Amino acid sequence: MAKKRDTDQKNAKLRGEKAVSRRDFVKSGAAAGAAVFSTSGTALAQVSPVEAIRWDYEVDVVVIGAGCTGLPAAIRARDLGASVIIVEQNFDVGGKMLHSGGQISLGGGDPLQLRDIRGERDAEGFVTAPRQHTVEELTEDTDFLFKDHTDWSVMDAAAQAPYRYNERDLHRAYADNCYATREFLMANYVRMGRISGTHGNGGMSRARRAVTFLMEGPATDIKKGTVSRQDAGIRRVSSSHFAPRFMEDGAKVASPGARVNGAALSRCLEFSAREKGVRFILNCHMDEIIREQQFSGRVVGIRASYSPRFHPQTGARLESLWQNGNIDDRRETIYIRARKAIVIGSGGHANNPQFRSMFYPAWREPAFVSSGWALLGPRGQDASGIIAGMRIGANLAGMHQNLSYGSTFHFPGTLATRDPYTDMLPGHPTFPFRGSTGIVLGTDSFQHLIVVNQVGKRFFNEMLVTVREGGAAFPAGPGKGQPRSGLAHVQGDWRNASADNIRKTYTEPNSIHAALAINEGSKPPDYLSGPIWTIFDRAAVERDKWNINPPFTSPTNGFFFSADTIEELAAKIYKGHEFQRVPLTYLAETVAKWNSYVDRGSDPEFGRGSDAPMYRIEKPPFYAATLYPVWHDSYGGLRINGRAQVVDLQGEPIPGLYAGGEASGGGNQHGLGRALVHGYIAGTNAARESST
Amino acid sequence: MMLRAKVSCLPACDLRGHTLFIKDHTGAGAGSVGLTEFDGQTNQTSDLVMKAPVEAGEYTWVAVCPAVVKDDVSYIEARAPISFTVKPHTTSVVVWDIPSAVVVSEQFRIKVGIKCSSECGFANSRFGVYDHEGARVATGTLPGDRWPGTTGLYVAEVELDAPAGEGLYTWSIRAPEAGVGIPHADGSSSFGVRVVSRPEHLVVVEAIDKESQTPLAGARVVMHPYKAVSDERGIAEVRVVKGPYKLFVSQTRYLTFGLPVEVDADMRARAELSLEPVPERN
Ligand SMILES: Cc1cc2nc3c(=O)[nH]c(=O)nc-3n(C[C@H](O)[C@H](O)[C@H](O)COP(=O)(O)OP(=O)(O)OC[C@H]3O[C@@H](n4cnc5c(N)ncnc54)[C@H](O)[C@@H]3O)c2cc1C
Numbered sequence: 001m002a003k004k005r006d007t008d009q010k011n012a013k014l015r016g017e018k019a020v021s022r023r024d025f026v027k028s029g030a031a032a033g034a035a036v037f038s039t040s041g042t043a044l045a046q047v048s049p050v051e052a053i054r055w056d057y058e059v060d061v062v063v064i065g066a067g068c069t070g071l072p073a074a075i076r077a078r079d080l081g082a083s084v085i086i087v088e089q090n091f092d093v094g095g096k097m098l099h100s101g102g103q104i105s106l107g108g109g110d111p112l113q114l115r116d117i118r119g120e121r122d123a124e125g126f127v128t129a130p131r132q133h134t135v136e137e138l139t140e141d142t143d144f145l146f147k148d149h150t151d152w153s154v155m156d157a158a159a160q161a162p163y164r165y166n167e168r169d170l171h172r173a174y175a176d177n178c179y180a181t182r183e184f185l186m187a188n189y190v191r192m193g194r195i196s197g198t199h200g201n202g203g204m205s206r207a208r209r210a211v212t213f214l215m216e217g218p219a220t221d222i223k224k225g226t227v228s229r230q231d232a233g234i235r236r237v238s239s240s241h242f243a244p245r246f247m248e249d250g251a252k253v254a255s256p257g258a259r260v261n262g263a264a265l266s267r268c269l270e271f272s273a274r275e276k277g278v279r280f281i282l283n284c285h286m287d288e289i290i291r292e293q294q295f296s297g298r299v300v301g302i303r304a305s306y307s308p309r310f311h312p313q314t315g316a317r318l319e320s321l322w323q324n325g326n327i328d329d330r331r332e333t334i335y336i337r338a339r340k341a342i343v344i345g346s347g348g349h350a351n352n353p354q355f356r357s358m359f360y361p362a363w364r365e366p367a368f369v370s371s372g373w374a375l376l377g378p379r380g381q382d383a384s385g386i387i388a389g390m391r392i393g394a395n396l397a398g399m400h401q402n403l404s405y406g407s408t409f410h411f412p413g414t415l416a417t418r419d420p421y422t423d424m425l426p427g428h429p430t431f432p433f434r435g436s437t438g439i440v441l442g443t444d445s446f447q448h449l450i451v452v453n454q455v456g457k458r459f460f461n462e463m464l465v466t467v468r469e470g471g472a473a474f475p476a477g478p479g480k481g482q483p484r485s486g487l488a489h490v491q492g493d494w495r496n497a498s499a500d501n502i503r504k505t506y507t508e509p510n511s512i513h514a515a516l517a518i519n520e521g522s523k524p525p526d527y528l529s530g531p532i533w534t535i536f537d538r539a540a541v542e543r544d545k546w547n548i549n550p551p552f553t554s555p556t557n558g559f560f561f562s563a564d565t566i567e568e569l570a571a572k573i574y575k576g577h578e579f580q581r582v583p584l585t586y587l588a589e590t591v592a593k594w595n596s597y598v599d600r601g602s603d604p605e606f607g608r609g610s611d612a613p614m615y616r617i618e619k620p621p622f623y624a625a626t627l628y629p630v631w632h633d634s635y636g637g638l639r640i641n642g643r644a645q646v647v648d649l650q651g652e653p654i655p656g657l658y659a660g661g662e663a664s665g666g667g668n669q670h671g672l673g674r675a676l677v678h679g680y681i682a683g684t685n686a687a688r689e690s691s692t
Numbered sequence: 693m694m695l696r697a698k699v700s701c702l703p704a705c706d707l708r709g710h711t712l713f714i715k716d717h718t719g720a721g722a723g724s725v726g727l728t729e730f731d732g733q734t735n736q737t738s739d740l741v742m743k744a745p746v747e748a749g750e751y752t753w754v755a756v757c758p759a760v761v762k763d764d765v766s767y768i769e770a771r772a773p774i775s776f777t778v779k780p781h782t783t784s785v786v787v788w789d790i791p792s793a794v795v796v797s798e799q800f801r802i803k804v805g806i807k808c809s810s811e812c813g814f815a816n817s818r819f820g821v822y823d824h825e826g827a828r829v830a831t832g833t834l835p836g837d838r839w840p841g842t843t844g845l846y847v848a849e850v851e852l853d854a855p856a857g858e859g860l861y862t863w864s865i866r867a868p869e870a871g872v873g874i875p876h877a878d879g880s881s882s883f884g885v886r887v888v889s890r891p892e893h894l895v896v897v898e899a900i901d902k903e904s905q906t907p908l909a910g911a912r913v914v915m916h917p918y919k920a921v922s923d924e925r926g927i928a929e930v931r932v933v934k935g936p937y938k939l940f941v942s943q944t945r946y947l948t949f950g951l952p953v954e955v956d957a958d959m960r961a962r963a964e965l966s967l968e969p970v971p972e973r974n
Contacts, residue, residue, distance in 0.1 A: 101974030199974060245973070413971060421973060442968040444948050539788070543912065545944050564807050564845040565784035592882070599860055599884030601916035612948050613914035613940040618788035618883075620805055620845060671974070 050292055050300055055337040056329075059085045059279075061686045062302055062338040063345055064286045064385055067095020068675035069661030069682070070345030071269040072181070074278045075188055076683025077343075084278045085327070085336060089285035089307045089379050091318040091429075092241075093270045095347055096372040096380075096633070096662075097672060099244055099422060100262030102212035104185075104192065105202030105473070105673045106178040108145035111186065112210045113138045116195050124191070124225055126215055128255035132196045133207045136487055137474075140206045144491075146175040148203035149669070153496035156472040157481035158508035160404035161497070162201045163472075167397055167666030173642030174667070174677050181680045189222050189268035193254035198474035200670025201405060204482065204489050207474050208673075212265040213250040213258040222271040232259040238427035241321045242267060244375055245423050265672070267321075274325040281327045282320055283308040284334070285379060288388055289342060289657065295393040295648075298655040298692060301337040302388075306330055309377050312432045319429075341656045341686035344646070345679060346385030348634030348662030351376075355383040356631055359402045362516035363409065363631065365528045367579035371421035371632045374433035381634070385663040389638045393648045394657070397639035397666035404668050406469040407632045410512055413446075413466040414438035415534050415625035416553045416560040421632055426551050435557030439546050439625060443467060447612040448540035450594050451627055454530025454580060455521040456570060456587030458594070461606040464509040465627070471670065481505045512629060521582035531579050532627045535569070535591065539619040548623065559628075562621045566591050569622045577626070591617050637665040644682035656689060658682035693744050695774065697755050699727060699735040705762050707735045713756045714742065714774070722753060748780045748875045782809040783879030785819070785865050786845075793888045793917040794854040801851050802883070804832055806867045808876060811844030819867035821850060829853070831869060854887050861885045886917045891931035894958045899926045899941050899949075902964040911943040911965070915953070941965060 060082035063070045071093070074084045092098075107113065115122070116131045117138050149171040151163045185192070192210035199209050217226030220242060233239040233246035243263030250258030274280075285307040291299045306329075309318045320326060349355040350370030357364035370381045390396070402408050414420035417438035424430070425437055446462040453459050469481070477485030483501045484490065495501060518527045541548055553560035558577045563569035570584040594603075595616045602609035638646050638659045645653035660678020667674050697712055707727045716722040725740040745751060753774040760767050786805040794800045804821075806814055814834050821830040834846035855861055864882040899911035899922045907926025913919065915937040920928040922941075934956050941963035942948040949963040 101972065103974045412973075423973060440971070442945065442971065444942065444946070444968050445944075447942065447948065537788075543944075564805070564839075564842045565786055567782070567784050567809075568807075596862075596884060599886060599917075609916075610938060611950070613912070613916070613942060616788070616790070618786065618790070619803075620786050620788070620839075620842065 050290060053290065053301070053335050055301060056331070056334040057085060058337040058339065059083045060338070060340040060691065061343065061683075062087065062336050062341075063343045064302065065095060065345040065347060065663075066090075066093040066270070066280060066282075067345055067347055067661065068097035068100075068266075068672055069659075069663070069679040070095070070343065071097070071266070071273055072184065072676050072679035073343045073345055073658070073660070073683035073686065075269065075273050075276060076184065076680055077687040078273070078276045078278050080684065080687035082340060082687040085281060086278060087281045087284040087286050087302065087304050087336065089283070090376055091283055091309050092320040093280060093282070093322075094262075094266035095376065097262050097675070098266040099372045099375050099424075100265070100672060102260055102262040102265045103199050103209050103672065104212065104265070104676065105198045105200065105209040105669070106182050106677070107140060107198070107203060107206055107208030108142040108175045108178045109140055110178045110182040110208070112182055112192055112195055113140070113206075113208070122191065126191060126213075126225060126255055126258065127193055129194050129251065129253055132194050132253070137207045138195060142175040142178070144205065145178065145203060146172055147491050148205050149174065151204070151491050153492050153494060154204055154472055155481050155497050155502055156404065156406070156469055157479065157505055158406060158469040159481070159502050159506055162401075162404040162668045165398060165401060165404075165666075166668055167639070169642040170640060170666055173644075173681060174674070177677050177681050178673075181677045184680055185265075185269075185676065188272035189225075190265055191225055191254075191268075193250055193258065193260070196253050200471045200473060201668050202473050202670070202673055204472060204474055204476045204480075205491060211250065211253055211260045212262065212268070213254045213260040214247075214264045215255075216257045216259050222268055227259055227264070233425065233427065237425065239425040240427045241429060244428040244430070246425060262672070270322065274322060277325070279325050279327055280320075281329055281334075284329065286346065286384060286388065289344075289392055290335075291392040291654070294391070299338065299342050299392070299657045300692070301335060302342060303333060303335055305333050307379060311429065338656065339691040340689040341658055343679075343682045343686050344385040344389060344638065344657070344659035344663045345661055345675070345682075346663050347381045348637060349381060349383035349386060350631040350634040350662075351378065351381035352383040355386070356402075356634065359399065359636070360409070360516075361526070362529055364526050365516070365530070367418075367531055368629055368631065369418060370634075371630050374419045374424065374430045375422070375428070377430075377433075381662070385659065386637045389646055389657070389659065389663075392654065392657075394646045394654060395639040395649045395651075396636065397664070398668065399636035399665060401635035401665065401668040405633070405635060405670055406471055408635065409629055409631045410468040411466045411515070411627055411629050413443065413627075414440050415627055417557075418559060418626070418628055420628050421630040436554040436559065437551050439548060439552050441546075444612065445544050445546075448544050448615055449534045449536035450590070450617065452533050452535055452584070452587060452590055453515070453519045453521070454582055454584070455519055456584035456590050457519065458590055458606060459517065459519075460511045460514045461603070461608050461611070463608060463611050465511045465515070467509050467511065469508045478505045479507070515629065520585075523581075530581060531577060532629070533573065533584075533624045534627045535587070535617060536623050537617045537619045538621055540615065540617070541623070543615070553625065559626045561624045564620045564622070566622055569624050573624050633671055634662050635665065635668055637663050639666060640664045640678070642681075643685045644678050645685070658686050693742055693776070695725070695740045695742060695755075697725070697737045697772070699757050699770070700733060701767050703765070704733050705765065705767070706730045707760065707762065710735075710757070710760055712737055713758070714740070715754045715756060716745075717751050717753060744778050746874050748778050750777055751775070780875040780877040781812060783807070783867055783876045784809070785867050785879045785881035787865055787881050787883045790883050790885070792919050793886050795890050796854060796858060796887055797856050798854050799851055800854055801849055803847060803849050804865050805839065805845045805847045806834060806879065807842075807845045812874060812876070814844075814846040814868060817846075817867075818869040819848075819865055820869050821852060822864045822866060823855070824861040824863060829863075854885065858887050858889055861887065888917070889933055891918075891933050893932055893934060893955050895930045895932055895939070895953075895955060896960045897922070897928045897930065897939065897941060898960065898962045899928065899943065900962060900964045902966045908943050908946070908965060911941050911963070914940040914942075939963070
């Protein structure tokens with residue numbers, strides 16, 4: 001039987017990745033003569049007495065995390081004359097941003113909205129695509145954007161209110177800094193295409209999204225704005241160290257030859273940061289933020305530990321794509337003093353089962369990981385920035401806002417991989433942690449299979465399992481929970497939130513909750529749901545033309561099995577999947593029952609048959625592939641004010657401490673826009689702090 | 693099955709090199725194994741792999757440690773019973789390629805696959821096909837070779853006669869019937885046989901790509917229980933009996949087209965399919 005492992009820390013060890021165990025840090029804590037506190041599973045158990053610390057580095061601004069908040073914060077602080085060190089727990093720069101689609105919704109009359117209104121092209125002349133929106137759809141000011149982001153009335157198609165609970169001071173500042181942030185990006189090599197709609201809770205009333213691109217060229221050259229074909233990736237074949245995900249065609253929003261995604265954002269910011277003299281300590285996990293006294297005084301620095309990652313097959317340490325500006329410090333523990341400020345840009349809590357289960361106990365299931373899990377490793381998104389802030393008195397905000405974004409937790413519909421919310425292909429150094437790219441299925445393809453829980457029982461209409469409500473953004477309309485579309489949408493209108501409108505527009509199937517429910521295999525005290533499996537046969541593979549060969553599946557990663565009989569399949573899953581804690585006792589019975597429903601042409605249990613054709617699962621070999629849900633990005637985190645200062649439980653800023661992006665709460669906007677603006681604001685204010 | 697034995701003596705003694713004998717339920721010698729390890733207190737054998745009896749049931753064998761003289765101390769013979777249950781191998785049956793609709797009294801064919809949990813050879817062994825009343829309606833014989841690409845699945849095709857009345861019948865396959873040496877628990881699998889009267893109407897379905905207005909070859913047309921696949925011209929012909937249906941047309945990477953239809957004459961239907969949006973990762 002495969003070893004059943006319960007935490008990613010143990011997991012990481014077994015996979016050759018360094019994880020800090022409780023024993024490890026208790027040991028190091030004792031060595032440092034510091035008090036040891038009990039925490040569950042994260043390396044934050046010490047409070048370092050300031051006077052006893054021997055600082056290894058001293059710098060104006062320390063930035064935690066080289067991602068979407070951290071990079072702009074560092075560049076901005078550097079632009080304003082500060083010396084900056086970024087500590088990054090991963091082996092490379094970029095965080096989830098590197099992995100992202102590169103879609104950035106800003107607005108409020110930002111430079112790209114204005115460029116499109118004027119019908120202009122970009123300075124380099126790359127953007128040849130025509131404008132996508134009318135002048136009216138692009139025209140707004142910061143007050144209008146602020147209203148959109150704090151609109152009490154908007155209810156999405158899952159009857160959640162994504163804007164109502166946003167922190168007002170924070171969103172006022174957000175609206176006021178969108179223009180400057182867009183300009184800042186362009187000044188740091190970031191190229192963006194035409195404005196096209198708005199995404200992910202970026203507001204209902206105007207078009208605000210632009211995607212980042214580079215032009216395919218003979219070589220990758222950030223200054224010239226080009227990316228080689230190799231670096232941009234080959235569809236369904238390879239991605240690269242430069243871009244962990246295949247860069248899509250950007251002809252529609254930029255021009256023929258444009259390749260789009262977050263690599264075109266992340267690598268450009270990274271290039272600029274290195275060029276401007278930001279220094280990076282990679283493989284370095286911040287474990288503690290040190291304040292003069294635990295709950296009073298300024299923040300003075302951080303304690304961090306060495307966190308290298310090793311190739312699971314070769315054992316070689318993973319190295320960053322670019323090295324200039326790196327400080328290769330391999331000491332177990334280092335202390336870095338921040339003369340002016342510390343910026344927490346460590347991302348969210350999506351990969352910390354204990355933390356995320358504050359919102360949803362079912363998510364204490366350690367099998368399920370965050371998006372970007374392979375790229376960032378088990379300790380990316382471990383909530384360490386938030387916990388470090390909490391331990392020195394920070395307040396939290398917007399914790400419930402995890403519920404108001406459709407893809408916070410959902411089934412991405414990618415089978416046979418633990419890391420389903422990415423299309424990373426072989427070519428990136430972290431691909432071996434995924435082991436397989438997965439079989440990517442659209443919703444309709446679920447007609448060819450059944451989905452079962454850890455004991456082998458179906459729990460929902462498979463045609464609805466991956467359906468989710470998708471973000472409340474322009475152009476609004478019933479599909480997004482709103483009575484009116486486009487410019488007809490009215491901010492703050494009571495009809496938007498009326499029971500009548502909710503009845504008409506509610507589309508959330510709630511299938512994910514059925515998947516995570518307690519089942520016959522759930523054991524106290526956590527009653528975990530266990531893994532979810534798709535079951536299908538050879539005929540399904542042939543009918544819908546699925547490629548089930550490597551790298552789409554892996555014969556060894558325990559996420560895909562085949563067998564001549566269903567009984568054998570059940571036995572193989574139990575033996576070979578690390579989170580399958582109980583036998584799939586009911587699987588054979590479930591398949592037999594399903595086949596009888598197919599013969600009848602209807603499914604009395606979950607109502608299939610009227611929405612799509614049904615097929616027997618009968619022809620060997622039979623297959624099982626995981627269908628793992630993902631916690632994509634997280635909402636709720638440190639409370640920050642409009643200056644991106646972390647605020648304590650008395651409502652006072654903690655002197656010298658800034659945060660943004662997914663480490664912060666009170667902003668229900670998805671992803672990049674939020675993090676970039678926070679980073680920009682944080683960097684600006686951090687650099688302007690007086691030195692201590 | 694695998695055995696391992698421990699031997700301890702009073703006072704403790706190192707019996708490495710000494711041999712243990714296993715006697716089966718008839719008293720006949722079944723094997724022997726040497727003591728190879730001694731931890732200061734207890735001696736232990738290495739693993740002894742033995743063949744289980746061929747009949748299922750409860751058994752008691754005996755491990756015998758013969759008398760020995762060691763370092764001037766003589767140890768008398770010791771015996772320990774070994775009790776175990778022999779279970780028959782389990783047999784799994786799979787059935788596929790069952791037509792979704794069979795016209796009354798017509799012949800149809802199905803494929804039957806049979807596999808032993810221990811991957812025993814089932815070459816030339818037999819299985820039975822039983823109807824909804826439990827009567828054996830056919831027997832099949834498995835071929836001499838395993839199905840290619842499998843680790844022990846034997847596959848045969850059988851021809852069957854459909855019942856004379858319309859309806860959904862549950863039939864079953866039971867195996868193995870005969871031809872296997874070692875005891876195997878019966879495996880069985882049931883399957884539905886949908887028997888219909890002779891179709892009266894022809895439904896011609898044209899599958900089209902909505903955007904390009906070009907034909908979709910290979911589209912799957914389902915009017916439960918009838919099925920067809922479209923040809924190069926995007927045309928599929930389905931012969932059905934009169935009545936209400938949900939017409940489904942689906943094709944890889946397209947959104948399934950669904951239309952309720954009432955068939956009371958020959959008819960044509962045009963199904964325009966749109967490409968399914970590619971899931972975005974942002
Ligand atoms: C596949 C995918 C596609 C996406 N597409 C889009 C999109 O198109 N548009 C959009 O708006 N959003 C998108 N997102 C979301 C967006 O990328 C994130 O929300 C955003 O990057 C969050 O920024 P952040 O600064 O909070 O975290 P990150 O960008 O993840 O950066 C955090 C960094 O901190 C590091 N870190 C964490 N803890 C520590 C520690 N203790 N010490 C040192 N370093 C630490 C991490 O390793 C990481 O590098 C996407 C995400 C994914 C995974």
